[in-house]
Amino acid sequence: MAGRIADSVLLLKGTRQESARSQRIAAHRSPGIYYLKCESPLQRLFKHGKSSLSTSRTIRAVAIPVEPVSVSSADYRKQLAESYGFRQIGEPLPVNVTLKDVIDSLPKKVFEIDDAKAWKSVLISVSSYALGLFMIAKAPWYLLPLAWAWTGTAVTGFFVIGHDCAHKSFSKNKLVEDIVGTLAFLPLIYPFEPWRFKHDRHHAKTNMLKEDTAWHPVWKEEFESSPLLRKAIIFGYGPFRTWMSIAHWLVWHFDLKKFRPNEVKRVKISLACVYAFMVIGWPLIIYKTGILGWIKFWLMPWLGYHFWMSTFTMVHHTAPHIPFKESDDWNAAQAQLNGTVHCDYPQWIEILCHDINVHIPHHISPRIPSYNLRAAHRSLQDNWGKYLNEASWNWRLMKTIMTICHVYDSQENYVAFDRLAPQESQPIAFLKEVMPDYA
Structure with missing residues (x-):
């Protein structure tokens, strides 16, 4: 996801942003x-x-x-960072740097598995989730949104534990990892093995245009294929983008045809576990609490989890200056170090989600356990700091992603919907109007 920062000047011009900060960056120099x-x-x-x-x-x-400002200019990158809502936009990584060079620079201790720390993360997630269910049970109706926000964030911690298990960074015992990963994913009705197979490909092909199994930019051919699909895409990548992981979950993880023959057996086992939870767990919840109880205790926290799943994913890999590349133009070190985003969230979110947003070292090596990510990130800052993309969560960052980062373009990286179909892009105009611009 390394990129030509100069391309983003064209993008800023094209989006016709009204703010003075964007106009300054997009000024003509001819x-x-x-x-x-x-x-x-x-x-x-x-x-x-x-x-x-x-x-x-x-x-x-x-x-x-006058000569255009160099893409390596600190002042220029500072202006881009301010415009996009970043704390720092990294310099382009030299082409001779390999992913092995970066991995070799990390201290060996960040790869070490510590069973006590691993099970401590389980304790944090189980206790915070239990507390969330207690708050839902006891909270008056007007405090339920706060209880749902806490519980949805806590259950996201279950996902991170399963995420470590999938990457073989939770325990030295691989059977334990398979069991814990499957159980951690059950409340989310996420099939562990299908997700693991697809997620491994995401790491191997991060921001590769056709091969990455996380989110892609919209392809222009798909956007222009039919008015109905175009409208659905505009809503999905616009106002509903913070829940788009639900569509991804449905499309990618339940279709046996999407998996290799040697993967199908394990996929079927995971699907059987998920279906068993739905067939047994959901009726039990309804029997004890009724349909409204199922909505209160399961559905709303699940939607909270998908809010974080969607938001984290798009922040980690989406920005106007971060390109998706064709496979023959893709570079692993650039994609993983220079094209993955570190984002700081409020401390309570970081604790409940086990530092999943310390994301650059995770893409350098998925074998780094979640509890060692911060130490690994400090090492990357010491050795490769000028190449890192870093942000603290803010509204301007979200607004940039949701109103600009839409349709793939090989020159500009992204073209916003309202440039290609202004008459049909009222949802994007709405977001530009109502979303705050605070950084």
Whole structure:
């Protein structure tokens, strides 16, 4: 996901952002003739006094051609970072740097599995989830959203535990990892083995245009294929984007045809576990609490989990300056180090989600356990810091992703929906209007 930062200048021009910060970045540097309306000091004096004098003069100015700012310029990257909601946009990684070079720079201890720390993460998730269910049971109706937010975040921690198990970074005992991973995914009705197979390919092909099994940009051919599909895509990648992982979950994990023959047996076992939870667990919840209880205790936290699943995924790998590449133009070190995003969230989210957003070292080596990610990230900052993309969660970051990062373009990385189909992109206009722009 390394990229030509210069491409994003074109993108900023195309999106017609109204803010002064974007206009400054997208300014033309080519020579030309401009007409400027100027005020003299005397006019400004009258303007701020009681006089109604209003005169102006028009001058003809010739712009002097200047060299474009280098993509490696710190000032330029600082402007881009501010515009997008990043703390830092990394310099392009030199092409001679390999992923092995980066892995070899990490201290060996960050790869070590510690059973006590692993089971401590299980204890944190189980206890915080139990607390969340207790809060749902006891909270008055007007506090239920807070209880659902806590419980949905806590159950996301279950996903992270299963995530470590899938990457063989939870325990030295692989049978334990298979059992814990399957059980951790059950409340989410996520089949462990299908997800693991697809997720391994995501790591092997991160931000490879056709091969990455996480999220892609929208393809132009797909966007133009039919009005109905176009409208669905605009809503899905616009206002509903924070729950798009539900569609991904349905499409990718339950179809046996999507798996290799040697994977199918394990996939069937995982699917059987998920179906058993649905057939046994859901009726028990309904029997004890009723349909409304099922909505309160399971569905709403599950939607909270998918909010984080969707949000984390798009923040980790989506930005106007981070390109998806064709396979013959793809570079592993650039994709994993220079094209993955580190994002700081509030501390309670980091604790409940076991530092999943310390994401760059995880893409350098998935074998690093979640409890060692921060130590690994500090090492990357020391050795490769100028190449890292880093942010603290903010509204401007989310607004950039949701209103710009839409349709794939080989030159600009992304083209926004409202550039290609302005008459049908009211949902994007709505987001631009209502989403805060705080960084």
